[in-house]
Amino acid sequence: MAFPNAVHHEAQVTVVFSDLKPGPLQVRMARSSPGRYALHEFAKNVYAVKATDSKGKTLTISRPDPSGWDVTGHDGTVRFSYTLFGDRTDGTYAGIDERHAHLNIPATLAYGRGLEDRSAQVRFELPTGWQVATQLRPETTANTYFAPHLQYLMDSPTSLGVQQVRTWQEQGKTIELAVLHEGTAAELDTYADQTKKIVREASAVFGELPAFDFGRYTFIANYLPQTSGDGMEHRNSTSLTSARPLRGQGAIDNLGTVSHEFFHAWNVERIRPKSLEPFDFDRANQSEALWFAEGFTMYYGDLLLRRANILTEDQYMKELTTIVNSMVNSPGARLYSPVQMSQQAPFVDAAAAIDPNNRVNTYLSYYTIGGANALALDLMLRQKHQTDLDAYMRAVWQQHGQGQQNFAPNAPTRSRICSEFSGKWPATQPSRVSFSALILPGTNYLITKSCWLLPACWCAVPAPASPA
Ligand SMILES: [Zn+2]
Incomplete structure (x- = not known):
């Protein structure tokens, strides 16, 4: 990959496929991206496509579908080259300019159908002074x-x-914070110190850090002013993008994304919904479990900030109030279950369409409805079972996350964990909990609004037939 025209947001990409069997090579751009659940048709920003064989002979290319190119007549090698346009720096797309390139790989690199199990080497021809931040394993070649x-x-x-870059060791693993920003080194030092606290608080919930694949986790952070706000979780890294600076309220808001995304290193990257494995680059993965993957992560994102003393108690309670208010006031929350809200993700997660919809009356984000369920479950565990959601998350981690290696558990067993965990709860019957008169232990706060929720462990059962 090279950047001779970065000033016009272009990159030059050459993908070399070798040891090919006879017959057409099907080259494709992804239509979707891990952790972002709508279709994005990344082929739309690919042009000037060429293909040659090992001797430089031009090969015939056809367009069987909007995301693909079939290459025929090769001699076992295809050099497939194209120009990529990218002018959006976030967790989904590619952003290229004279200062940087922020590359989400499904938006960037073409792949060969049927070659998915092969390893890949990526080589960057970098403009002077640029360095690479990635969870990919470095080779000995520069x-x-x-x-x-x-x-x-x-x-x-x-x-x-x-x-x-700021790098430190945590439990024998390397944590790396690689940042593009316009602030001072002192601001970054303070930001790194706050990030360390978040890493420790997240690890304390589960009792350990995950076994990062190459012994390293990287916060890939881009806080340049041309950046779009986003956070995206990955197995051994996260993409953090925001135009906010690393000082004042901007730093606190950015740390909220750090906290949320790092919690995902356990919850969704390793406590992995079966519906997301393997990720399908040709179509949208529909998942029933995003209320747990995103909602519980949202709940902990704020809670870790409070525990790390980055949010004051008042600031934290305002975040909880937002969740409770949404549950109480959103008409959609009375109509559909967290599972059904999760299944809307392909239509709402950075999805683009021009026709009006009725979601204001029928939908509440799986982040919010999941976060409210996490809050309700935490309060119930504390009030009625002398334990808390940390212990529950640790049980889920030990049974389903710890040994995960790019495969999913055979059967969802949330109900079983819940009933084992409490020793009292029925595993099959839906039950309800009220926010009213639940007091947060150790605080003077009383949540006074009455709000009925399905506790998280029963959300896998079908929604009630009539609105509740
Ligand atoms: Zn998330």
């Missing part, structure tokens, strides 16, 4: 990186630019 297979390659966003 600016060259390795992915064991396509799923890992696609999961590995990469930031190129003048990186400012």
